[in-house]
Amino acid sequence: MTAHPSSVAVLGPGLMGGSLLMALRRRMPGTKLAAWARRDDALKELKDRGLADVVSIDPAKVVESSEIVVFCVPVENMTSLAESVAGVVGPATLVTDVGSVKGQVVRELEEVFAVHRNFVGSHPMCGSEEAGLAAAREDLYEGAVCAVTPSEKSRPDRVAAASDFWSALGARVITLSPEQHDRAAAMVSHVPHVAASALVETVFASEPVCRTMCAGGFRDTTRVASGAPDLWTGILSSNRAEVARGIGCLIDSLQSIRIALENNDTTRVSDFLRSAAEHRAQIVGQRAT
Amino acid sequence: MTAHPSSVAVLGPGLMGGSLLMALRRRMPGTKLAAWARRDDALKELKDRGLADVVSIDPAKVVESSEIVVFCVPVENMTSLAESVAGVVGPATLVTDVGSVKGQVVRELEEVFAVHRNFVGSHPMCGSEEAGLAAAREDLYEGAVCAVTPSEKSRPDRVAAASDFWSALGARVITLSPEQHDRAAAMVSHVPHVAASALVETVFASEPVCRTMCAGGFRDTTRVASGAPDLWTGILSSNRAEVARGIGCLIDSLQSIRIALENNDTTRVSDFLRSAAEHRAQIVGQRAT
Numbered sequence: 001m002t003a004h005p006s007s008v009a010v011l012g013p014g015l016m017g018g019s020l021l022m023a024l025r026r027r028m029p030g031t032k033l034a035a036w037a038r039r040d041d042a043l044k045e046l047k048d049r050g051l052a053d054v055v056s057i058d059p060a061k062v063v064e065s066s067e068i069v070v071f072c073v074p075v076e077n078m079t080s081l082a083e084s085v086a087g088v089v090g091p092a093t094l095v096t097d098v099g100s101v102k103g104q105v106v107r108e109l110e111e112v113f114a115v116h117r118n119f120v121g122s123h124p125m126c127g128s129e130e131a132g133l134a135a136a137r138e139d140l141y142e143g144a145v146c147a148v149t150p151s152e153k154s155r156p157d158r159v160a161a162a163s164d165f166w167s168a169l170g171a172r173v174i175t176l177s178p179e180q181h182d183r184a185a186a187m188v189s190h191v192p193h194v195a196a197s198a199l200v201e202t203v204f205a206s207e208p209v210c211r212t213m214c215a216g217g218f219r220d221t222t223r224v225a226s227g228a229p230d231l232w233t234g235i236l237s238s239n240r241a242e243v244a245r246g247i248g249c250l251i252d253s254l255q256s257i258r259i260a261l262e263n264n265d266t267t268r269v270s271d272f273l274r275s276a277a278e279h280r281a282q283i284v285g286q287r288a289t
Numbered sequence: 290m291t292a293h294p295s296s297v298a299v300l301g302p303g304l305m306g307g308s309l310l311m312a313l314r315r316r317m318p319g320t321k322l323a324a325w326a327r328r329d330d331a332l333k334e335l336k337d338r339g340l341a342d343v344v345s346i347d348p349a350k351v352v353e354s355s356e357i358v359v360f361c362v363p364v365e366n367m368t369s370l371a372e373s374v375a376g377v378v379g380p381a382t383l384v385t386d387v388g389s390v391k392g393q394v395v396r397e398l399e400e401v402f403a404v405h406r407n408f409v410g411s412h413p414m415c416g417s418e419e420a421g422l423a424a425a426r427e428d429l430y431e432g433a434v435c436a437v438t439p440s441e442k443s444r445p446d447r448v449a450a451a452s453d454f455w456s457a458l459g460a461r462v463i464t465l466s467p468e469q470h471d472r473a474a475a476m477v478s479h480v481p482h483v484a485a486s487a488l489v490e491t492v493f494a495s496e497p498v499c500r501t502m503c504a505g506g507f508r509d510t511t512r513v514a515s516g517a518p519d520l521w522t523g524i525l526s527s528n529r530a531e532v533a534r535g536i537g538c539l540i541d542s543l544q545s546i547r548i549a550l551e552n553n554d555t556t557r558v559s560d561f562l563r564s565a566a567e568h569r570a571q572i573v574g575q576r577a578t
Binding site for chain 2: 224247250
């Protein structure tokens with residue numbers, strides 16, 4: 001247990017950033033909160049709701065003198081935003097992020113913040129298909145797994161500070177290399193997103209009556225496909241090698257079941273379904289929520 | 290609007306059959322309810338909860354003198370159960386079912402009930418990964434799409450009676466041929482089940498850290514994979530040609546995105562995600578729930 005930071009700057013008050021401000025306000029009431037957004041109206045709302053003490057459309061003003069800086073913008077916007085504030089980030093500041101892809105982000109932001117080695121990557125695994133400040137919730141991070149992803153260039157004290165920060169917000173921190181993270185995130189999040197989208201598109205390309213017949217199972221299976229297309233284009237593109245590899249694994253699995261069905265191999269189909277149901281219980285059962 | 294049936298027999302009080310008894314009790318209070326189950330304890334529970342007036346482990350006793358008979362057993366058990374009661378089903382009785390596959394079931398049960406042409410197939414699209422009487426709910430059928438699937442052998446008055454029956458329980462009835470139904474059900478339900486199971490298996494075959502990182506999106510996308518393996522083996526096997534075809538469509542879609550990612554074709558990825566998000570909104574948005 002360490003002392004709370006005196007000040008935190010959150011850049012980008014969407015689902016992740018807005019929820020972060022709410023969680024910080026609740027869990028660290030003495031901490032000064034600063035927020036940057038591209039638009040005035042978002043900043044006005046943060047002020048009106050008491051979710052930030054300092055707001056500005058100038059990221060440098062928000063970042064300067066903050067003990068911890070958290071980038072909560074889409075992965076493809078991280079680097080340019082980081083470059084715009086690098087000059088005012090002090091030597092003692094921890095810089096982290098909430099991006100869904102870590103290899104590219106860590107590589108680029110370590111470069112931007114190379115002088116003081118401020119940056120350590122983070123990925124709290126609690127996004128959803130919803131987006132924006134309107135969807136933010138103060139308990140978003142509670143019980144969520146948060147990957148902290150040091151590289152060989154990371155300062156150990158900063159890695160510890162990033163872990164403490166997320167732990168203090170109720171997240172369950174795991175430590176992975178950026179590469180391990182991206183491979184795993186492809187399998188558990190990025191490939192399922194592609195699969196959900198592909199299921200929607202195959203149904204939509206089929207007879208129109210299919211649309212009428214979509215029930216609860218279809219809704220759940222494809223829910224993530226309603227995620228913001230721009231955000232997810234950035235995520236998939238930034239992790240494209242691992243996602244492509246993971247799609248290949250999924251295709252292999254689907255192909256084996258297609259062949260089993262064509263061969264009327266009921267035992268193989270049964271074994272597959274039983275194994276998947278048991279493995280899902282193991283995976284989901286080990287989660288707190 | 291037609292008069293309620295004087296008596297309904299429900300064979301198999303699981304999620305579908307148990308919910309049907311609950312809905313009938315509530316919506317048709319004057320109707321005599323009869324229930325068959327394989328096990329005495331399920332029948333005792335139905336009696337104790339006031340969900341059936343007549344119960345028996347002898348299906349013929351339950352079926353005789355019932356105006357409507359509904360088979361709520363797994364698709365692979367339908368035909369043998371139907372054969373065991375065919376001799377006592379009167380000429381005026383409507384026989385229907387709740388099976389997730391219609392081609393094979395309709396073909397076989399029309400044969401069993403050929404003398405009086407009692408049978409018309411039905412598929413209320415409201416199953417879930419839960420199973421058994423414990424998961425039953427009296428509102429399961431309310432707002433659900435229910436496919437009624439006449440063949441060219443069906444008696445029009447029986448088709449109308451089946452439609453009226455499900456409508457009276459709050460379902461939204463659509464009429465399809467068994468073949469149309471099975472093709473559509475493959476796309477909207479059976480292929481998504483296979484995809485969800487395949488996603489679980491690809492994650493489980495990956496680095497163990499993947500299991501720790503599974504979050505809400507993964508849980509939703511794979512929820513249906515927790516469905517009863519035996520039940521789903523029967524469903525997939527009974528509809529194997531259409532499911533195999535649908536898996537092929539899904540593989541083609543996944544393959545095209547894999548190639549786009551490998552080629553760093555961001556426009557193609559973006560178009561795909563945007564199209565899927567928009568199409569999902571159209572599909573899900575047209576549903577009442």
